[in-house]
Amino acid sequence: MKTTKQLLGARIKELRKVRMLSQEQLAELIGVEPRHMSRIEVGQSYPSLDRLEKIAQTLNVPLKDFFDFLHLKEAEDRLDDIREMSKSLSEEHQKIVFRFLRVLMEL
Helix, strand or coil, rough: CCCHHHHHHHHHHHHHHCCCCCHHHHHHHCCCCCCHHHHCCCCCCCCCHEEEEEEEEHCCCCHHHCCCCCHHHHHHHHHHHHHHHHHCCHHHHHHHHHHHHHHHHCC
Protein backbone atom coordinates (compact mmCIF):
# COMPACT_ATOMS: atom_id res chain seq x y z
CA MET A 1 0.00 0.00 0.00
CA LYS A 2 1.32 3.44 -0.88
CA THR A 3 2.15 5.97 1.80
CA THR A 4 0.60 9.43 1.94
CA LYS A 5 3.91 10.83 0.72
CA GLN A 6 3.80 8.54 -2.32
CA LEU A 7 0.15 9.33 -3.02
CA LEU A 8 0.85 13.07 -2.82
CA GLY A 9 3.77 12.71 -5.21
CA ALA A 10 1.70 10.63 -7.63
CA ARG A 11 -1.05 13.25 -7.55
CA ILE A 12 1.42 16.07 -8.27
CA LYS A 13 2.78 14.05 -11.19
CA GLU A 14 -0.73 13.38 -12.47
CA LEU A 15 -1.66 17.08 -12.37
CA ARG A 16 1.67 18.05 -13.99
CA LYS A 17 1.01 15.69 -16.89
CA VAL A 18 -2.51 17.09 -17.36
CA ARG A 19 -0.83 20.49 -17.86
CA MET A 20 1.56 18.81 -20.34
CA LEU A 21 4.66 19.86 -18.44
CA SER A 22 7.76 17.75 -18.11
CA GLN A 23 9.22 17.17 -14.69
CA GLU A 24 12.16 19.35 -15.66
CA GLN A 25 9.89 22.19 -16.80
CA LEU A 26 7.91 22.17 -13.56
CA ALA A 27 11.13 22.05 -11.54
CA GLU A 28 12.43 25.12 -13.38
CA LEU A 29 9.15 27.00 -12.96
CA ILE A 30 9.08 26.45 -9.20
CA GLY A 31 12.81 26.97 -8.70
CA VAL A 32 14.06 23.53 -7.68
CA GLU A 33 16.47 21.03 -9.16
CA PRO A 34 14.85 18.37 -11.37
CA ARG A 35 16.23 15.72 -9.01
CA HIS A 36 14.31 17.27 -6.10
CA MET A 37 11.11 17.33 -8.18
CA SER A 38 11.66 13.66 -8.96
CA ARG A 39 12.06 12.84 -5.26
CA ILE A 40 8.77 14.62 -4.53
CA GLU A 41 6.90 12.79 -7.30
CA VAL A 42 8.10 9.33 -6.26
CA GLY A 43 7.30 10.00 -2.62
CA GLN A 44 10.83 10.17 -1.25
CA SER A 45 10.46 13.77 -0.11
CA TYR A 46 7.62 15.95 1.12
CA PRO A 47 7.48 19.41 -0.43
CA SER A 48 7.35 22.30 2.05
CA LEU A 49 4.06 24.15 2.30
CA ASP A 50 5.61 27.10 0.45
CA ARG A 51 6.81 24.79 -2.31
CA LEU A 52 3.42 23.05 -2.48
CA GLU A 53 1.72 26.44 -2.86
CA LYS A 54 4.17 27.35 -5.64
CA ILE A 55 3.43 24.07 -7.44
CA ALA A 56 -0.33 24.72 -7.09
CA GLN A 57 0.04 28.23 -8.53
CA THR A 58 2.19 26.97 -11.38
CA LEU A 59 -0.25 24.17 -12.24
CA ASN A 60 -3.20 26.54 -11.70
CA VAL A 61 -4.96 24.21 -9.26
CA PRO A 62 -6.26 24.77 -5.73
CA LEU A 63 -3.99 23.41 -3.01
CA LYS A 64 -6.69 20.98 -1.92
CA ASP A 65 -6.50 19.19 -5.29
CA PHE A 66 -3.15 17.70 -4.30
CA PHE A 67 -4.93 15.70 -1.62
CA ASP A 68 -7.64 14.36 -3.91
CA PHE A 69 -5.92 11.04 -4.36
CA LEU A 70 -8.63 8.64 -3.27
CA HIS A 71 -8.79 7.23 -6.81
CA LEU A 72 -5.05 6.46 -6.63
CA LYS A 73 -5.47 4.70 -3.29
CA GLU A 74 -8.44 2.71 -4.56
CA ALA A 75 -6.42 1.54 -7.56
CA GLU A 76 -3.58 0.45 -5.27
CA ASP A 77 -6.05 -1.39 -3.02
CA ARG A 78 -7.48 -3.22 -6.04
CA LEU A 79 -4.01 -4.33 -7.07
CA ASP A 80 -3.35 -5.57 -3.53
CA ASP A 81 -6.63 -7.53 -3.65
CA ILE A 82 -5.69 -9.07 -7.00
CA ARG A 83 -2.29 -10.11 -5.62
CA GLU A 84 -3.88 -11.71 -2.57
CA MET A 85 -6.52 -13.54 -4.61
CA SER A 86 -3.95 -14.87 -7.05
CA LYS A 87 -2.01 -16.51 -4.22
CA SER A 88 -4.87 -18.93 -3.63
CA LEU A 89 -5.02 -20.02 -7.28
CA SER A 90 -3.27 -23.05 -8.66
CA GLU A 91 -0.39 -22.39 -11.02
CA GLU A 92 -2.57 -23.44 -13.94
CA HIS A 93 -5.30 -20.97 -12.98
CA GLN A 94 -2.72 -18.22 -12.47
CA LYS A 95 -1.55 -18.79 -16.05
CA ILE A 96 -5.13 -18.57 -17.31
CA VAL A 97 -5.69 -15.31 -15.44
CA PHE A 98 -2.41 -13.96 -16.80
CA ARG A 99 -3.41 -14.80 -20.39
CA PHE A 100 -6.82 -13.22 -19.81
CA LEU A 101 -5.19 -10.01 -18.57
CA ARG A 102 -2.89 -9.92 -21.60
CA VAL A 103 -5.93 -10.16 -23.90
CA LEU A 104 -7.62 -7.34 -21.97
CA MET A 105 -4.51 -5.18 -22.38
CA GLU A 106 -4.67 -5.63 -26.15
CA LEU A 107 -8.26 -4.33 -26.38
